[in-house]
Amino acid sequence: MKFGTDGWRGIIAKDFTFENVSVCAQATAAYLKNTSPDNLSLVIGYDTRFASADFARLVAEVMAASGIKTYFGSCPTPTPVISHGVVNLKAAGAVIITASHNPAIWNGFKVKSADGASAPTYMITAIETEIAKLGDNPSVSRLDFDTAVSRGLIECIDLAPAYFEQISKLVDIEKLREAGFNIAIDSMYGAGIGYFKHLLEGGCNRLNEINAEPNPNFPDVLQPEPIAPNLNKLMRLVKDIRSDIGLATDGDSDRLGVVDEMGNFLNQLQVFSLLALYILEVKGLRGPLVKTITNSSMIDKLGKLYNVPVFETKVGFKYVSPVMIEQNALIGGEESGGYGFAGHVPERDAILAGAYFLDFMITTGKSPAKMLEYLYSKVGPHYYNRVDYTFDEARREEIMNHLANQKPESLAETKVSSTDRLDGFRYKLEDGSWLLIRFSGTEPLLRIYAESPSQDKTASLLENGRKLSGI
Known part of the structure; x- marks a missing residue:
């Protein structure tokens, strides 16, 4: 084991x-x-x-x-x-x-x-x-x-009860309850069933929770992970009932998924960057930001904009948490949709992250889509995607050796400016784009990640990653 x-x-x-x-x-x-x-x-x-x-x-x-x-x-x-x-x-x-x-x-x-x-x-x-x-x-x-x-x-x-008392110290619950939002919630049959409703009901909000009965089979989804392929039902609901936002939690509610008012999924790098912007601009706090190697370069740009340091770790909150504690960081986040915050336990919390996202909407008067536009006005557009490939465990060493022998000078018609093996095989490009290839730490999966200024380039980088790995 x-x-x-x-x-x-x-x-x-x-x-x-x-x-x-x-x-x-x-x-x-x-x-x-x-x-x-x-x-x-x-x-x-x-x-x-x-x-x-x-x-x-x-x-x-x-x-x-x-x-x-x-x-x-x-x-x-x-x-x-x-x-x-x-x-x-x-x-x-x-x-x-x-x-x-x-x-x-x-x-x-x-x-x-x-x-x-x-x-x-x-x-x-x-x-x-x-x-x-x-x-x-x-x-x-x-x-x-x-x-x-x-x-x-x-x-x-x-x-x-003690948890909700803690949350009330970090965000104005009454303000959230009186926001008058139409909110769609997908609890993905998991442990978070009823938590957003308990936090947000009793005021002017309209709450519509789906997949709100425990079901160990997690029907209609590949897995209870709040990413776009698993949130079709939530995205349809947002459009059908004209919700202001859709919020989803994974099987144990430490990961958050967000759907904007038009039914579009906001990816995890966008959400983490928006939460970092909320902490820095709306709450007006200053302090370090912590991100895993798979997270957005938008965080680095926000760090420069607001003159705060950014620390980078391997994938996994077991690497993020110690740095958050050591550096007294404002926020820590990973690509999987897990975000932790100062003043709370140094661990991922989808419920608090969702509350902060709603407070961002209330304070700025912006919808999720408008908030993303506002973020891009500061750091420029960034497009991210990830592709997972299953493999026979017997091929692990073969794939690893194949990757170790690859030394591309350019990817997606852009020169490779640096490479490293902090956690997998990462390639940074001259225009700020990046490609990462790494094995999952919990499943027999090879994950390929990319971020760039355009969707077409990100797709091209992901295909480059597949070829580099020999999958």
């Missing part, structure tokens, strides 16, 4: 089994006992996937057998709500049973640190070491769930 960019994930009943989850839990318990002997407490939560609640109960039983106090989420709960729960309850960390945006056949084991952030590399390495120590015939101890509850080792808790 190897942890990727955000936890360990596997196919349910093939890799993600009760036996393997219990091994991960035992290893995590050993890590906590070694590193936090004075704070043996953990938050455990889960999403709406098949058997997630049962897997979570198993984890709680293993923790209880090790004498670790567990705060157990009483219902499917968004990852950012659980992350906040860690900080609010002063726990040593969290385990979340979720595969986030992966297809329905997957589930996962996410670990959070004491600050509510994605477990950093050193923590994951230590847990993997504990897994290895358990060997081929691991011994795992469990204490019956109800017995553990009676002994006070497991406490069932609703984490939502």
